[in-house]
Amino acid sequence: MSEHILEVEHVTKEFPGVRALDDVSFSVRRGEVHCLCGENGAGKSTLVGVISGIYAKGEYDGTVLFKGEQAQFRSIRDSEKQGLTVIHQELALSPYLSIYENIFMGHRRHRFGIIRWDDLLIASRPFLKRVGLDENPETIVSKMGVGKQQLVEIARALSKQTELLILDEPTSSLNDDESEKLLQLILELKKEGMSCIMISHKLNEVLEVADSITVLRDGRSICTYDTHTQQVTKAMIIKGMVGRDLTSMYPEKTASIGPTVCTVRDWTVYHPEYHQMKVVDQASFDVRKGEIIAFCGPMGAGRTELMMSLFGKSYGSSCSGEMTLHGKKLELRSPHEAIERGIGYVSEDRKELGLILIQTVRDNISNSSLRKLSRLGVMDTYREISEAEKYRESLKIKTPTIMQLVRNLSGGNQQKVVLSRCLLADPEIFIVDEPTRGIDVGAKYEIYTILNQLASEGKSIIMVTSELPEALGMADRIYVMNEGRIKGVLDRQEATQEQIMHMALS
Amino acid sequence: MGNSQQQEKRLTFFQLAKDNIRNYSMFLMLALIFIVFSILTGGVNFTSRNITNIFIQNSYILILAVGMVLVIIIGNIDLSVGSVCAFTGAISAMLYNTGMGLIPTLILTVIAGAAIGVFQGFWIAYAHIPAFIVTLAGMLLFRGLTYIITNVTPISLSDDDFRTITSGSISFESLDRGGLHLFALIIGALLAGLYVYFAFRSRKNRIKREFEVLPVRYFLLKMGFFILLTGTLSYKFADYRGIPTVVVVLSLVIAVFVFITKNTVIGRYIYAVGGNAKSAKLSGIDADRVIFIVHVIMGALAGLAGLVFTGYMNSALPQAGNLFELDAIASCFIGGASASGGIGTIIGAITGALVMGVINNGMSLMNIGADWQYVVKALVLLLAVYYDIYTRRKAGLG
Numbered sequence: 048m049s050e051h052i053l054e055v056e057h058v059t060k061e062f063p064g065v066r067a068l069d070d071v072s073f074s075v076r077r078g079e080v081h082c083l084c085g086e087n088g089a090g091k092s093t094l095v096g097v098i099s100g101i102y103a104k105g106e107y108d109g110t111v112l113f114k115g116e117q118a119q120f121r122s123i124r125d126s127e128k129q130g131l132t133v134i135h136q137e138l139a140l141s142p143y144l145s146i147y148e149n150i151f152m153g154h155r156r157h158r159f160g161i162i163r164w165d166d167l168l169i170a171s172r173p174f175l176k177r178v179g180l181d182e183n184p185e186t187i188v189s190k191m192g193v194g195k196q197q198l199v200e201i202a203r204a205l206s207k208q209t210e211l212l213i214l215d216e217p218t219s220s221l222n223d224d225e226s227e228k229l230l231q232l233i234l235e236l237k238k239e240g241m242s243c244i245m246i247s248h249k250l251n252e253v254l255e256v257a258d259s260i261t262v263l264r265d266g267r268s269i270c271t272y273d274t275h276t277q278q279v280t281k282a283m284i285i286k287g288m289v290g291r292d293l294t295s296m297y298p299e300k301t302a303s304i305g306p307t308v309c310t311v312r313d314w315t316v317y318h319p320e321y322h323q324m325k326v327v328d329q330a331s332f333d334v335r336k337g338e339i340i341a342f343c344g345p346m347g348a349g350r351t352e353l354m355m356s357l358f359g360k361s362y363g364s365s366c367s368g369e370m371t372l373h374g375k376k377l378e379l380r381s382p383h384e385a386i387e388r389g390i391g392y393v394s395e396d397r398k399e400l401g402l403i404l405i406q407t408v409r410d411n412i413s414n415s416s417l418r419k420l421s422r423l424g425v426m427d428t429y430r431e432i433s434e435a436e437k438y439r440e441s442l443k444i445k446t447p448t449i450m451q452l453v454r455n456l457s458g459g460n461q462q463k464v465v466l467s468r469c470l471l472a473d474p475e476i477f478i479v480d481e482p483t484r485g486i487d488v489g490a491k492y493e494i495y496t497i498l499n500q501l502a503s504e505g506k507s508i509i510m511v512t513s514e515l516p517e518a519l520g521m522a523d524r525i526y527v528m529n530e531g532r533i534k535g536v537l538d539r540q541e542a543t544q545e546q547i548m549h550m551a552l553s
Numbered sequence: 554m555g556n557s558q559q560q561e562k563r564l565t566f567f568q569l570a571k572d573n574i575r576n577y578s579m580f581l582m583l584a585l586i587f588i589v590f591s592i593l594t595g596g597v598n599f600t601s602r603n604i605t606n607i608f609i610q611n612s613y614i615l616i617l618a619v620g621m622v623l624v625i626i627i628g629n630i631d632l633s634v635g636s637v638c639a640f641t642g643a644i645s646a647m648l649y650n651t652g653m654g655l656i657p658t659l660i661l662t663v664i665a666g667a668a669i670g671v672f673q674g675f676w677i678a679y680a681h682i683p684a685f686i687v688t689l690a691g692m693l694l695f696r697g698l699t700y701i702i703t704n705v706t707p708i709s710l711s712d713d714d715f716r717t718i719t720s721g722s723i724s725f726e727s728l729d730r731g732g733l734h735l736f737a738l739i740i741g742a743l744l745a746g747l748y749v750y751f752a753f754r755s756r757k758n759r760i761k762r763e764f765e766v767l768p769v770r771y772f773l774l775k776m777g778f779f780i781l782l783t784g785t786l787s788y789k790f791a792d793y794r795g796i797p798t799v800v801v802v803l804s805l806v807i808a809v810f811v812f813i814t815k816n817t818v819i820g821r822y823i824y825a826v827g828g829n830a831k832s833a834k835l836s837g838i839d840a841d842r843v844i845f846i847v848h849v850i851m852g853a854l855a856g857l858a859g860l861v862f863t864g865y866m867n868s869a870l871p872q873a874g875n876l877f878e879l880d881a882i883a884s885c886f887i888g889g890a891s892a893s894g895g896i897g898t899i900i901g902a903i904t905g906a907l908v909m910g911v912i913n914n915g916m917s918l919m920n921i922g923a924d925w926q927y928v929v930k931a932l933v934l935l936l937a938v939y940y941d942i943y944t945r946r947k948a949g950l951g
Binding site for chain 1: 822829835836895
């Protein structure tokens with residue numbers, strides 16, 4: 048038995064026109080947690096594809112040794128049979144089936160083609176216990192939060208006798224508490240002998256769990272650090288990822304803060320399906336001119352629901368409360384009215400709610416402002432193109448042309464397209480929901496710069512974020528929410544991560 | 554550096570050809586099918602008379618395809634158009650028989666169709682019942698209503714004027730020279746001239762503003778293709794009876810809707826809602842209203858198609874419009890529309906409808922029965938859509 052469970056040697060993978068992986072080598076020892084870091088587009092996903100058999104042997108150059116033998120996977124099924132499981136960023140559970148049905152999906156035990164559900168139900172319990180999920184195995188997975196769904200995925204991997212677990216950004220949609228639990232679980236599994244590859248943008252987490260770290264940049268493996276033999280710092284990893292020193296994670300904020308622009312009083316939002324249930328309960332807050340405020344709190348605190356409800360009632364069955372802009376009462380019945388009155392919203396769910404993936408960069412940028420870009424209902428194409436070009440330039444959207452489909456852009460550039468759309472509609476109040484989720488360090492910095500720029504132009508920015516350092520680095524004031532209520536507000540100077548957590552959970 | 558830049562340029566040129574292969578391949582398929590049947594029928598299908606016939610025989614499907622592609626772009630489907638055609642066809646005959654004249658009949662029939670669209674659009678857009686179900690109900694409902702108002706007997710028309718809207722043609726005797734209806738040629742030349750003028754003007758404007766333009770070769774190729782097409786068609790029409798009235802109607806419908814889909818706000822709304830309704834809503838687009846409007850448009854066009862079909866048959870038949878919806882839907886998919894919405898063009902749907910029309914026509918000329926026509930059309934539909942999916946996947950568009 049070799050010391051390494053996985054060895055990747057000189058792997059090169061080309062797509063038409065792009066070299067996604069260029070001579071990548073790294074290896075994973077048995078029973079270690081190996082983290083892969085790199086900006087979006089560095090080739091991490093492609094690498095996972097090569098390892099797990101999404102790209103069959105022969106579609107790439109170089110060798111992959113799994114358990115000391117040359118991997119001959121032709122599909123994910125092959126690699127799973129050998130004990131290699133990938134958990135993707137977008138969860139692959141069947142939403143309307145129960146926990147235990149999902150766990151045994153694809154490898155149900157059966158006798159003569161007949162499934163014995165009771166046996167499966169009983170068999171699922173030890174796996175749930177191992178991942179620390181205290182739920183009835185018959186619960187339908189879509190009724191649970193993303194964090195618990197993630198645990199089901201891991202339980203499913205365990206039930207398949209997995210020896211090497213690959214987690215692609217496992218914490219990207221979890222809150223701090225859930226993330227911490229998941230990381231502890233990974234460490235537990237490691238103790239039990241599981242080997243693990245984790246891809247993550249969150250360097251704190253990487254440093255917490257990793258035994259070794261490989262940094263990818265532009266499809267090349269730049270370096271591998273061993274956290275046991277050397278002191279690895281965030282700065283070292285970032286330097287490897289971006290190829291330069293990043294002096295500060297957050298740009299300096301220079302905007303001066305003016306008078307109060309927008310107030311929200313006693314805003315209550317009811318659940319879209321359960322009309323009695325309050326998702327947001329009597330939230331009140333203010334935003335001033337040139338100010339950035341952040342909303343922090345665990346997943347399910349009601350932050351996104353509050354913002355979407357304020358944005359022309361685009362969430363919830365009904366809502367009550369008062370919202371004013373420049374002292375005048377606002378009654379917004381649709382997102383259209385909200386945009387018209389100067390409120391912009393950038394959704395946390397870029398792909399589902401933010402963009403139209405099959406449309407071009409240009410179309411996506413102008414979608415909120417088509418009336419402005421037209422005369423008597425006829426589009427002014429020339430103006431539309433010049434506006435799109437303007438934003439491509441000023442926001443540095445990396446795309447060959449504005450006629451490129453947005454689905455072909457990286458996460459960071461997609462986010463810039465959503466921002467451009469919002470900017471073109473020229474809002475005064477700018478609500479950004481998880482503006483840097485799932486995008487790389489370099490692009491994050493650029494987005495922060497854009498937000499600061501807007502603030503210094505006198506716009507007000509409401510930022511919903513699950514990353515506390517982001518809130519601390521960017522916001523003038525931080526509102527802390529939990530269970531639908533605003534628990535308190537902290538000034539930038541006095542706020543610390545501990546304080547925020549304490550406030551949320553008190 | 555210079556080298557890599559050159560490489561990049563060549564890549565975009567190559568990319569352009571690849572991106573557009575789907576659009577061109579549709580025309581190529583149509584041309585190929587036409588040529589195959591030319592050979593099989595010994596050139597009969599290329600005669601002036603037959604070209605005119607292809608347009609007349611398929612006019613109502615072409616009109617339906619224009620509306621259907623909009624419905625498919627927003628991610629819906631309309632199964633009721635065949636029945637609606639029968640119903641509005643019967644209404645048009647009844648209106649005409651009151652002696653009100655052709656133009657008022659035309660206007661009222663289209664309004665009746667639009668009203669049907671309002672009815673169905675309401676259930677789909679505002680009551681949020683899936684379009685499949687609403688229009689399935691509409692298919693039964695309007696067939697039933699047709700039987701009721703016609704007493705299940707054909708309604709014949711009071712005079713022969715009605716049929717001119719479909720089978721008639723426009724020409725002026727003073728312009729006829731040596732068996733050629735020069736009027737058709739003049740119109741053809743005028744159209745080609747206008748096209749060239751506007752194409753050059755737009756190109757000049759784009760260059761002036763430093764926007765991207767098609768490489769000159771592509772630009773000229775496209776223009777040459779358009780001139781050749783208009784030239785051939787106008788010559789063929791001139792050679793037979795002049796421009797068929799229905800071709801004029803059809804051209805107007807196509808021109809209006811190409812303009813709407815490409816250059817207007819509502820056109821952009823349609824694509825946005827079809828591409829991702831949730832995202833469109835959050836971008837401030839009233840998706841429900843867009844869906845409603847598209848179904849009203851479909852209803853109005855179904856009304857027009859019903860009238861044209863009545864003109865073609867020279868009477869309103871209670872069984873009219875049977876399976877029209879399927880021909881119209883198939884046309885859109887052959888023409889590159891995506892079943893999941895957001896993708897499709899008017900020109901594509903028209904090309905798709907013509908592909909089916911040319912196959913029907915060619916096989917009829919060869920005396921092959923309707924039984925085999927169905928089989929061949931089914932295979933063409935499958936292969937065309939497979940090819941579409943295949944090229945899309947290869948281009949990395951999933």
